[in-house]
Amino acid sequence: MARIRIIFENGDPERVIEFDPARAPFQHDGKPGSILDVLLGHGIHLEHACGGNCACTTCHVIVKGGGKALSESDESEEDLLDKAPGLTPTSRLGCQAVVEDPDAEIVVVIPRYTINQIVSEHGG
Amino acid sequence: MAVEYEARVARIVEHAPDTRSLFLSGPRIAFRPGQFISCLLPVGGETLIRPYSLASSPEEDDLEICLNLVPGGRASPYLLTLPVGAQVRFTGPWGTFVLDRAPEAEAVFIADGTGIAPIRPMLRRALATATRHPLRLLYGAFHNEHVPSARLRDEVARRWVDGDADRARRFFICGVGAIVPALRDLLRGAGYERRAVQYEKW
Numbered sequence: 001m002a003r004i005r006i007i008f009e010n011g012d013p014e015r016v017i018e019f020d021p022a023r024a025p026f027q028h029d030g031k032p033g034s035i036l037d038v039l040l041g042h043g044i045h046l047e048h049a050c051g052g053n054c055a056c057t058t059c060h061v062i063v064k065g066g067g068k069a070l071s072e073s074d075e076s077e078e079d080l081l082d083k084a085p086g087l088t089p090t091s092r093l094g095c096q097a098v099v100e101d102p103d104a105e106i107v108v109v110i111p112r113y114t115i116n117q118i119v120s121e122h123g124g
Numbered sequence: 125m126a127v128e129y130e131a132r133v134a135r136i137v138e139h140a141p142d143t144r145s146l147f148l149s150g151p152r153i154a155f156r157p158g159q160f161i162s163c164l165l166p167v168g169g170e171t172l173i174r175p176y177s178l179a180s181s182p183e184e185d186d187l188e189i190c191l192n193l194v195p196g197g198r199a200s201p202y203l204l205t206l207p208v209g210a211q212v213r214f215t216g217p218w219g220t221f222v223l224d225r226a227p228e229a230e231a232v233f234i235a236d237g238t239g240i241a242p243i244r245p246m247l248r249r250a251l252a253t254a255t256r257h258p259l260r261l262l263y264g265a266f267h268n269e270h271v272p273s274a275r276l277r278d279e280v281a282r283r284w285v286d287g288d289a290d291r292a293r294r295f296f297i298c299g300v301g302a303i304v305p306a307l308r309d310l311l312r313g314a315g316y317e318r319r320a321v322q323y324e325k326w
Binding site for chain 2: 029047048049050051052053054055056057058075076079080082083
């Protein structure tokens with residue numbers, strides 16, 4: 001079984017999910033077996049304004065451990081992460097990072113902020 | 125959780141069979157040209173989350189979304205049958221494919237089909253803040269179908285890759301499917317800086 005420990009930057013209690021990656025998808029948004037898919041399928045809310053289609057940064061997570069058990073990011077994901085607030089070297093989009101190791105031990109942090117309602121001085 | 129808004133379909137404009145704009149009236153939200161809203165659609169006993177770029181400008185009262193029927197999709201058939209007066213719930217604005225002012229360089233906007241939606245408010249903003257640099261639009265639409273990818277790609281290559289050695293341009297690309305990363309890779313591979321090629325792929 002794979003495990004994901006989820007730490008919420010907003011102070012919510014930590015959660016741990018145990019799951020079998022081979023049983024993905026767990027619901028219908030994001031890549032099957034992605035962090036977004038696993039979290040939503042186990043009742044944990046993770047914002048995903050674009051529906052989990054690699055078109056925004058709202059499912060940004062910071063991988064604190066076990067990153068090697070995840071699929072590699074591609075250029076589209078990197079381009080979006082480039083604009084994510086609070087970007088770190090281990091940032092990923094939850095909808096794209098697929099848990100590939102059946103015995104993965106992953107730790108992720110859900111950041112407090114996502115890009116929403118950010119308006120420029122011209123934004124009216 | 126994101127703040128949810130509730131709007132009403134104030135007007136429907138049919139552009140082509142299975143392609144229309146819905147004008148949503150209700151909360152006046154502030155957004156940046158190019159951003160999208162995320163509609164929460166009650167379909168088949170669950171809530172579907174679907175992003176729709178705003179084709180209207182931030183200065184306008186109603187929010188315009190433009191959509192076409194996606195074969196096999198569940199959200200577009202629902203939205204395309206909504207009558208005037210129907211309620212639509214959404215969150216947003218979202219997205220980082222934005223333009224706040226005309227770039228200090230030649231700007232090229234490339235849209236495929238309904239990919240013109242976020243480009244329109246970007247162009248308006250670019251025109252309103254225009255500098256001495258040209259603004260160009262390459263828009264492909266073939267009846268209600270998408271322009272054959274090879275044709276759009278060839279046109280971009282002819283004009284801005286093979287056509288000259290200038291690599292100071294900025295690109296804003298929006299469309300459906302593989303043509304978008306194909307254009308991105310073409311331009312970046314030709315020497316345009318990574319951040320000079322902005323795109324949104326549906």
